[in-house]
Amino acid sequence: MSDPSKSPPKRRAFLVTLLSGLAGLFAAAVLYPLWRFLSPRKGTGEQEKVRLERASVPLGGAHFFNFRGGPAVVVQPQAGSFIALSAVCTHLGCVVKWQEENDEFFCPCHAGRFSPRGEVLGGPPPQPLPELNVEVEGDQILIG
Amino acid sequence: MSVYQRVVDWIDLRLGVRDILEQNLTHYLLPRNINVWYTLGAVLLTLFGIQFITGILLLVYYVPDTGQAFDSVQQIMNEIPFGWLIRYLHVVGSNLIVIALLLHMLSVLFMAAYKTPRELTWVSGFLLLNLTLGLCLTGYLLPWSQLSFWATTVATDAAGAVPVIGDDIVRFLRGGAMVNEATLGRFFALHVMGMPLLFGLLVGVHLFCVRRAGISRPPFGDGYVPRGPRYTFEHEHHYGGIPFFPNYAVKDAAVISFFLVLLAAIVFFWPTLFMPPAGFEPADPFTTPEHIKPEWYFLWAYQTLRIFPDKFLGLAVQVAAMTFLALLPFIDRSRERRPARRPLFLICFVAGIGVFVALSIWGHYA
Incomplete structure (x- = not known):
């Protein structure tokens, strides 16, 4: 048996390691539910397509709608041709406006400009507006 | 140097x-014969901390609107990950707090710790009990x-x-003739x-007094010898006592752990212990459920109201009992603190x- 006066540092180190491990486990047991509780929920219909009436999109005009929790827009530049885009400006996240007289999207926050296809025409946006898939089914438009 | x-x-x-740490932890000396009942203050602080955190978390999803409140709670319970855990910790924790508060009060009473010079500590603690x-x-x-609605109605x-202004x-309490949207808003x-x-604020005052x-x-x-009368302020020192840290902090931690285990055991194995079935039905102002009862810690008051034929008399008895307890340090003025020498x-x-x-x-089974 070793001298008991020499063992405390080892014992202390062992206890500190043990208690630290237990504290870590306890912290994980508390933080994991907390993280899950506060994590954004996968909303119902995240993969769903959006169905719109074809008549709701006028020729040369735009129709704004909610797409999987965010704003989106569909335009009809030529008769029977539909383009759907995210309506969120790629600069700082404002929602763009459709300017029918100029035939372009305009971001009122910092004067970003986009073509009906979403390409950057001017201003600070670094990237085009993301395009969404569009299918025409009779008198309905299917987006997503 | 690390x-x-x-x-x-x-x-x-x-x-x-x-x-500061030396003064309040390692050089802060406690009586050598200090016992486990003194840990209940630390237990309560821990439990209140849990209530505070779980309460904020519940606010993330709870909607204080009569049309949506019940559904938002159901969503927390059934759809939000670990929502059930947060809510049950809040519900069960509130009941454990009342138990710990009553034990804390009883221990202070038994050891006559409310006596001079600790009247303000007692009064602030009693106010904290009522606020809880x-x-x-x-x-x-x-x-x-249904439980919420009718228990609040009663x-x-x-x-x-x-009399007169009842x-x-x-x-005023309800914000209208019946429990309604306005009651929910003010509550x-x-x-x-x-x-x-x-x-x-009151916890701060209470801890400062302590x-x-x-x-x-x-x-x-x-x-032990009862202290004589004092005419100037004097902090009660315990020279030769045990340091708060680590000696008593370990005991605090042990009792806190016991309460946390109890909390976890109820939450995981008997979560509905404090929730009757009416707590799982949406409020219906036109249908009173049968056998609606207040929570266990209000049963004594509920039964007192039933015993007395006159409702005012029942209420007056309750108010008198609570006032007596609140003012006890000013009524019981003897210096003797040893329980064996205080038979009355x-x-x-x-x-x-x-x-x-x-x-x-009686109230539970009546």
């Missing part, structure tokens, strides 16, 4: 934290279940026993903001607990 030590040195140079019951009452309505109706008080505001703010006067020495053992007090103490338990059981 990084940790350098950081501590840097802070210490500016704020003198080592000195107020938090329980206001929180009870928020899920907008509880607020009791104020109608006050009906006005009831209308919500009180539960999440008004009462917690007041509570935090620290300023010093921990009372348990009135047991051969060496001991009889009242045991009888009081007996009456509380008997009324509660």
